Amino acid sequence: MNNKIWLSSPHMGGTEEKYVKEAFDTNWVAPLGPNVDGFEKDLESFLGNDVHVAALSSGTAALHLALIILGVKASDEVICQSMTFSASANPIAYQGATPVFVDSEERTWNMSPEYLEAAIQDRIRKGKKPKAIIVVHLYGMPAEMDTIMEVADKYEIPVVEDAAEALGSSYKGRPLGTFGAMSILSFNGNKIITTSGGGALVSPNEEWIKKARFLATQARDNAPHYQHSHIGYNYRMSNICAGIGRGQMEVLQERVQQRRNNFESYKAVFGANEAISFHEEVSADFYSNRWLSTVLVNEDSGISREDIRLALEKQNIESRPLWKPMHLQPVFEDAPFYGDGASERLFKDGLCLPSGSNLLQTEIERVIKIINTCFSNVSQTT
Numbered sequence: 286m287n288n289k290i291w292l293s294s295p296h297m298g299g300t301e302e303k304y305v306k307e308a309f310d311t312n313w314v315a316p317l318g319p320n321v322d323g324f325e326k327d328l329e330s331f332l333g334n335d336v337h338v339a340a341l342s343s344g345t346a347a348l349h350l351a352l353i354i355l356g357v358k359a360s361d362e363v364i365c366q367s368m369t370f371s372a373s374a375n376p377i378a379y380q381g382a383t384p385v386f387v388d389s390e391e392r393t394w395n396m397s398p399e400y401l402e403a404a405i406q407d408r409i410r411k412g413k414k415p416k417a418i419i420v421v422h423l424y425g426m427p428a429e430m431d432t433i434m435e436v437a438d439k440y441e442i443p444v445v446e447d448a449a450e451a452l453g454s455s456y457k458g459r460p461l462g463t464f465g466a467m468s469i470l471s472f473n474g475n476k477i478i479t480t481s482g483g484g485a486l487v488s489p490n491e492e493w494i495k496k497a498r499f500l501a502t503q504a505r506d507n508a509p510h511y512q513h514s515h516i517g518y519n520y521r522m523s524n525i526c527a528g529i530g531r532g533q534m535e536v537l538q539e540r541v542q543q544r545r546n547n548f549e550s551y552k553a554v555f556g557a558n559e560a561i562s563f564h565e566e567v568s569a570d571f572y573s574n575r576w577l578s579t580v581l582v583n584e585d586s587g588i589s590r591e592d593i594r595l596a597l598e599k600q601n602i603e604s605r606p607l608w609k610p611m612h613l614q615p616v617f618e619d620a621p622f623y624g625d626g627a628s629e630r631l632f633k634d635g636l637c638l639p640s641g642s643n644l645l646q647t648e649i650e651r652v653i654k655i656i657n658t659c660f661s662n663v664s665q666t667t
């Protein structure tokens with residue numbers, strides 16, 4: 286059997302161990318310390334635009350704190366992009382609030398600004414103005430941020446950017462994660478850079494970031510004993526994990542380039558295949574980190590995305606359907622949804638191809654060969 290090819294696996298740069306060793310040598314083996322401070326500063330200078338950053342235990346924790354700080358409570362409604370990973374929507378439920386799902390547009394695969402406005406108007410008509418809007422940059426592709434911010438500003442609803450997949454991407458030259466009132470990042474093992482597990486909350490509002498650090502460390506009031514006036518959480522990033530993050534920040538730009546090269550390799554071969562279309566940067570305003578290279582497979586060709594996924598799996602290669610929209614998930618079946626099914630069509634035809642920054646050219650060639658075989662087999666039988 287050939288070596289396993291993963292969808293997206295961790296890729297160390299080399300200096301991570303130096304920072305982790307420093308943590309051991311100085312006994313900063315705790316959810317605070319110089320690596321946590323250093324990693325936050327690295328992220329702040331990478332993102333620019335005067336943002337502040339709190340390093341946390343996961344992207345999900347970051348989103349939970351964002352909603353708490355924005356005052357989301359039980360019986361509130363929060364708008365969320367339907368096509369995404371469940372972690373974008375779960376924190377709404379943690380707060381006892383109701384998610385209101387909005388469809389994607391085919392252009393960017395991200396939140397449709399038209400359905401966003403339709404949803405806001407209808408929820409207001411029904412008696413409740415949504416408390417926040419969670420917009421996601423799927424697979425690293427920027428959402429239509431100008432139009433989305435325009436709609437959000439018009440109704441004065443704060444935007445939370447879920448940039449878990451989009452560190453290193455930009456829209457009109459400005460890094461994703463700097464548009465929202467708050468934004469979240471993830472450093473899970475399969476993301477563009479990793480701390481083994483971790484996340485961050487980003488905001489231009491320094492008070493909010495201070496509050497996030499306070500809530501993330503059990504909300505201890507300033508007193509010699511343990512005194513609490515708020516419900517707290519154990520959501521801070523460990524100094525060991527942050528050491529990995531500091532090393533990873535040194536290679537982030539390189540990782541973006543490597544993942545963009547993967548996409549170009551796939552496109553150079555399949556660009557001419559009429560059954561396959563790509564998740565395109567629709568204008569020069571959009572710059573994707575290409576976290577995952579994704580394609581749509583038109584099954585009228587005789588080959589479906591599932592045929593390709595199974596053929597790859599047989600050869601020990603991991604690929605994956607696109608995110609199944611949240612409005613189709615059993616756990617959210619009662620939640621309101623606004624859209625025309627664009628996300629359902631994307632889910633039906635979409636496939637994420639192996640996309641790690643550590644993929645060898647020979648491994649990409651293996652993937653390409655198997656996909657080409659799927660198509661040549663079908664053309665021989667018809």
Ligand SMILES: *Cc1c(COP(=O)(O)O)cnc(C)c1O
Binds near residue numbers: 343344346471473483
């Ligand atoms: C990975 C991911 C998250 C969650 O991040 P964790 O660090 O795994 O909690 C949230 N949203 C999206 C879109 C993601 O891909």
